[in-house]
Amino acid sequence: MKLTLHIWRQKDANDKGILETHIADDVSEDMSFLEMLDVLNEDLILQDKEPVTFDHDCREGICGTCSLTINGRPHGHEKATTTCQLHMRKFTDGEEIFIEPFRAKAFPVIKDLVVDRSPFERIMQAGGFISIHTGAAQDANALPISKINAELAMDAAACIGCGACVAACPNGAAMLFVSAKVSQFALLPQGQPERQKRALAMVNKMDAEGFGACTNHYECEASCPKEVSVRFIAKLNREFLGASLFEH
Secondary structure, X not given: OOEEEEEEEOOOOOOOOEEEEEEEOOOOOOOEHHHHHHHHHHHHHHOOXXXXXOOOOOOOOOXXXXXXXXXXXXXXXXXXXXXXXXXXXXXXXXXXXXXXXXXXXXXXXXXXXXXXXXXXXXXXXXXXXXXXXXXXOOOHHHOOOOHHHHHHHHHHHOOOOOOXXXXXXXXXXXXXXXXXHHHHHXXXXXXXXXXXXXXXXXXXXXXXXXXXXXXXXXHXXXXXXXXXXXXXXXXXXXXXXXXXXXXX
């Protein structure tokens, strides 16, 4: 395959940035998208040119580090797929591909295709954990949890925090991410002691980090590589409202 790649190049957050065009020859359809970028970078290095900077880690669709906007879509056009699991056979010979970083006010560009997603980490630090001492581990059967709550908690916990929901949202909202993290604890017994405190702290931190508001575009759910449902946003709203009323 021969592809024309239009890749965003930006030295740092203060640089204006440009789209740089490269021709990728002899691209195997069995390559992943990141492997294709690896080959491109090898060619650039041999030409004494600056390689393209992009994020990656596990390359197994687990960590969500591979945050790229491909042809205007976070992680590309393949549904429920991270960039590292997107293969070149999903593209056609001669195609033009536009590769950009995640676009969101709260995710400033560090360099080229890498953005700063530390706001997610600070939201988690605000309340995305259980700090109550629970003593020794109990037998699983000693904690009765309804099947529906267990399944919903697992669905929420599937969120890998990649930020695709933010990049896809016209408002740059982080509601899907925060709702998943709040809901996974709110649905389980271990999360009850800090339930109200957690909802308030994480939502307030989300607002302080500059994320936009949710206006029900549903783009977040459509772009999520783990298909986290927007129904968790409704649960987050209920959790936050209940905690706010209790606080006052």
